[in-house]
Amino acid sequence: MKERAYNFSAGPSMLPEAVIKDVADNLLNYHECGESVMEMSHRSAEFKQILADAEANLRDIMNIPDNYKVLFIQGGGTLQFAMVPLNLAVNSRKIDFVLTGNWAKKAYKEAVKMGYDAKVIASSEDDTFTWIPEITKDDIRPDADYVHICFNNTIYGTHFPYIPDTGDIPLVADMSSCILSEEIDVTKFGMIWAGVQKNVAPSGVAVVIVREDLIGKAAADIPTYLDYQIHADNDSAYNTPNTFSIYVSGEVFKYLKANGGVAAMHEKNVRKAKKLYDYIDGSGYYKCPVREKDRSLMNVVFVIGDKDVEKKFVAEAKAAGLHNLGGHRSIGGMRASIYNAMPEAGVDALIEFMKKFADENK
């Protein structure tokens, strides 16, 4: 059997091999209960336990306070872009956005589309989003319903080096590409949400962590599925949730817990990213366009500067078992997404390949 590749995809992306093997071993007959998890009623005692454990373990590894609800919702980030305003922008309907990349912009555009009073309070778009703006309380409208940020920007390889102080105004952060990669003080946020398909599990679930006093205020005529309170009141099982992705998410939470938790992941992530950035910066061949203090630990963006050579890089890397190193279709270049599940050996292999490629193509 051909070996598994190092998969640098921005998402869906690598999962811990031990988790995949365990899922495969249990796929036909989950812990000898007679059923596959794929076949399990979401109302069964077995699945309720899987769901409860997933939530409990996530609360544990993220240190989520009791006054925050943890929800598992379908529809990905795109649906969250609509759900957050519908649930949280219910007073002034004013939302302040920090534009740091495509996903931040999509969140902003969705609010505009839906008729909210959306304001861009800071943006690095003029510099192709290569840095993170610093915002202070003074930048925020005093009657804004919330401030939205994208904490880690998958496409541009940036990451907020600080948590904005928004005072009494709730801060909402899209952490799709960095959740569980570093310790986060949840209490600094009104809400955190993340699609699981980058750093956690197969696609089809967004984890929503929301302070309970912020929900339950949505208009009566919105679609039932879009009301966080409905999900909260029904422990994420108002209707059939994405049972399989919740199950694998739970397995990953357990795996992280057993392997030093988020702190250990962060240490490893810092080490992996530093290695790669150090090599790039010193290579004299590759270049990372991102301002140093705003660089992401998860998505390492770099360029050679010649589109044809970059194409060659991506193709030869794939042939060498280093998959999905092309940059996002909107900016080109290269991107190595090195989420929690990317082994350090994968980063080493990438650097070796980069050295060889640089030598051959200088």
Add this chain to the structure above:
Amino acid sequence: MKERAYNFSAGPSMLPEAVIKDVADNLLNYHECGESVMEMSHRSAEFKQILADAEANLRDIMNIPDNYKVLFIQGGGTLQFAMVPLNLAVNSRKIDFVLTGNWAKKAYKEAVKMGYDAKVIASSEDDTFTWIPEITKDDIRPDADYVHICFNNTIYGTHFPYIPDTGDIPLVADMSSCILSEEIDVTKFGMIWAGVQKNVAPSGVAVVIVREDLIGKAAADIPTYLDYQIHADNDSAYNTPNTFSIYVSGEVFKYLKANGGVAAMHEKNVRKAKKLYDYIDGSGYYKCPVREKDRSLMNVVFVIGDKDVEKKFVAEAKAAGLHNLGGHRSIGGMRASIYNAMPEAGVDALIEFMKKFADENK
């Protein structure tokens, strides 16, 4: 290893064992491509092929005409209850509903909640939904945007024995619990949708089959994710879809195709259901409350008439490897969901158990 049970769950429910085994075998390294399907970028060539094949095979086995779009959308039936009105009730905002059970009622209530002019044109609620009303063109408001029916009623064990003639007014059918169980003339419907978690695959995807002239008319301010046209224009990958459930759906479509298609499934389903209904009707102990011509091939509902004995039945059946035979929490009694993937041997085993239980508890 303990044997696999016969799982009579209403959904999620059994999958073909051959498909589960194949998915398990390929879980770590999908056809030696170096990645698990769970880790595959939805923009990769490999996944695009999986998605295209799933659609093509579904079109083939259901004989779906080219002027119908096939979409794979997250959020289940609950989100469809909102999406259908948002996309199709865009002229008069009038929707006519036939109430044949909980899910039909939920669709109706969602339309009411969202401010549509929803009308119940027929209902069997007064008889606990034990039969299917016959509707004709005269029952329908001439300016209704569409008529909504639930073709098979999971909870009450009924099934439309006919396709209502709605003339020029589009007929929308929720086929969550009977899709692919019988041959259907798609052209009789404006739209068919089905959550895949009953008769197809793990939960988290609704398949939407919609006549292309009916979409693209939604209001500009609705959430992007709720617009069918967005999904159609982007081949169900506007954002990251539920890749794993789409993959397993595709494997099941292939499996059906290789095993005689929907016609062969239907033949087997008729045989299984007939066996079970015949036994119930002749047992003198169990009773099926559903009018004979409206009985579902998928969900066989029956009662003993004594709640304690029924509880005992469900518990003893579980111990005997016959899982999830309890009726829906809203009506009690028993329900055997015998979808495509339930082997005939499972029905035989159930009947044997029922005989033994009747003898012991008469």
